[in-house]
Amino acid sequence: MGNYALSAQGRGQLKGFSQKIHKQVGVGAGEQFAVTPAQVQKLFEKAVEDGVPFLGKINANVAVTEKVGEKIGLFVSGLVAGRTDTSGSAERTARSLHSLEKFGYSLKQTNADVALKYSIIDQWKHVAGGKFAELYASAIRMAIANDRLRIGWYGTSAAATTDPVANPLGQDVNIGWFQKIRNEAPVQISDDEITIGVDGNYANLDAVVREMKDSIDPVFRNDPRLRVFIGSNLISLAENKFYAAGGDKPSEKRHLDGGRLLDTYGGLQAETPPFFPENAIMITFYSNLSIYRQEGTWRRTIIDNPKKDQIEDFNSFSEDYIVEDYRAIAVETNVVAYVPPAV
Numbered sequence: 001m002g003n004y005a006l007s008a009q010g011r012g013q014l015k016g017f018s019q020k021i022h023k024q025v026g027v028g029a030g031e032q033f034a035v036t037p038a039q040v041q042k043l044f045e046k047a048v049e050d051g052v053p054f055l056g057k058i059n060a061n062v063a064v065t066e067k068v069g070e071k072i073g074l075f076v077s078g079l080v081a082g083r084t085d086t087s088g089s090a091e092r093t094a095r096s097l098h099s100l101e102k103f104g105y106s107l108k109q110t111n112a113d114v115a116l117k118y119s120i121i122d123q124w125k126h127v128a129g130g131k132f133a134e135l136y137a138s139a140i141r142m143a144i145a146n147d148r149l150r151i152g153w154y155g156t157s158a159a160a161t162t163d164p165v166a167n168p169l170g171q172d173v174n175i176g177w178f179q180k181i182r183n184e185a186p187v188q189i190s191d192d193e194i195t196i197g198v199d200g201n202y203a204n205l206d207a208v209v210r211e212m213k214d215s216i217d218p219v220f221r222n223d224p225r226l227r228v229f230i231g232s233n234l235i236s237l238a239e240n241k242f243y244a245a246g247g248d249k250p251s252e253k254r255h256l257d258g259g260r261l262l263d264t265y266g267g268l269q270a271e272t273p274p275f276f277p278e279n280a281i282m283i284t285f286y287s288n289l290s291i292y293r294q295e296g297t298w299r300r301t302i303i304d305n306p307k308k309d310q311i312e313d314f315n316s317f318s319e320d321y322i323v324e325d326y327r328a329i330a331v332e333t334n335v336v337a338y339v340p341p342a343v
Contacts, residue, residue: 004309006118010125013132014311018302020133035298035315037063047145050138054273055145059290062322067294070104071324103184107294107318108158108174110151112144114313121311140313148291150275152176152321169275176321177289178277178331185326188215193334196237200338205230205238205281208335209266212283217327225285228268231278235263235270237337279336284329290322 006014018029025033035043041061048056062072116139124135147170154169155176162172181189194201194208202208209228213221220226263270268283276282298317305312323329 004118006309007122007125010118010122013125013127014121014304017133017136018304021302030301030303032299032301032314034296035300037295040293040298043141043144046137047141050142050145052142052145052149052274054149057286059287059324060148062290062292063295064105064107064292065295067107067318068104071322072290072292073324105292105320105322107292107320109316109318110173112147112315112317114140114143114315115308115310116313118309118311140315144315146274147173148319149273152289152291153178153273153275153277153280155179155321174319174321177323178280178333180321180323181326181329181331185323185329188326188329189331189333191333193336194332195336195338196234197338199340205234205265205335207266208281208332209268209270209283212281212330212332213266213268215330216283220285220328223285225287226268226283227286228265228270229273229276229280229282229284230263230265230270231276231280231335232272233278234281234335235272238265277333279334281332281335282329283331284323288324288328290324292320292322294318 022029022031022033027033040063044055044061064072116136120139124132127135151170151173153176154171155174156179157172158174159172162170164170167173175183178189182191196202196204196208202211212228213226216226294317298315300316301314303312303314
C-alpha cells in the first residue's frame, strides 16, 4: 500500500464521481469503456475554454472513419474564378477548392495515461459533487490538450515504446507538423542557422519574415488570414532591442485588437502558440494545421490504485498531425541572435 491516507471526505467524493461516470457508460468500476463522439467533442471544446485557445483556432478535432486515407482538404486553396467560351464544344469545368496532394494521413495509436495523486483529490474534497467532477475532468483535459500541442511541434517519430525521460516533449509519440514538412515538403522548412542583428544574415525579425513569406505560393501570399508564429525567445529579443532603442516610447509595432496586444512582423500578425519551439518561425494559416483522429476509437479506463496513492485515468485514441497544403507554409527552425566573433 501507499503512504498517503485519502480522507473520508475525499474518498466519498471520489466514490460518488466514479459511480456516476461508470453508470453513465454502463460498465463496472475499473472496466474499459468507449468515449462517445459527443463526449470527445465536448472534451476538445472544454480544453479550449480551459486555457488552450490555440486548439480552437486550428483544426484540432477532425474525425475520420479510416485509419489510413487521403487528406480531407479543410484548407481552401487556389483560384476558382475564370471563364470558358462555351459557344463551341468546350464546357465549363468546376475547380476543386482543396489541395489534391499525394500525401495522405496514417493514424497512430496514442496512449494518454494520467495519474492524479490522492493528495490532489483531497484538495478538492470540500467542493460540491458537480464541481469535483469538473475539477477532475479539467485536469485530465489539460494534460491531454497540452501534450497534443507539444507533439505537434516536437514530434519526430512514433516509437513502439516511448521514453518520456529521453523525450520529454513527446518527440517519439507521433510525427508532428514540423517533421511532416521535413518528410513530405522539405523545401518549405529549413533547419540551417540564420542570424539576426547588425552584421547578421538579417537585420531583424521583420526582414526574416518578409523573406520567408516569399516561400508561400503566390496564391496565398497576400491573404489577410496568413499568420506568423514566432518562438518566445525571438519575440523577447526583438522587444528588448526595441525598448533599448526607444526607451519609454510606445511601440509602433503593437496595436490593439479587441483589447489584446498583437505584434506584427513582416506585415503579418504574430503570436506564440503554447509550447512553440524557441528559435523557430512558422508562416501559415490556422486552418492549414490539423489533427485527425479516428472516430469511435477512443477508449478509457479509470482505476483507483491505492498501491500508488493515486487515481489512474487511461486513455487510448488514434491520431495524425496534418499540414493540409504545403504550398501555404514556410518554417525556419534555427533563428538566433548574431554574436560578433571575439576580437
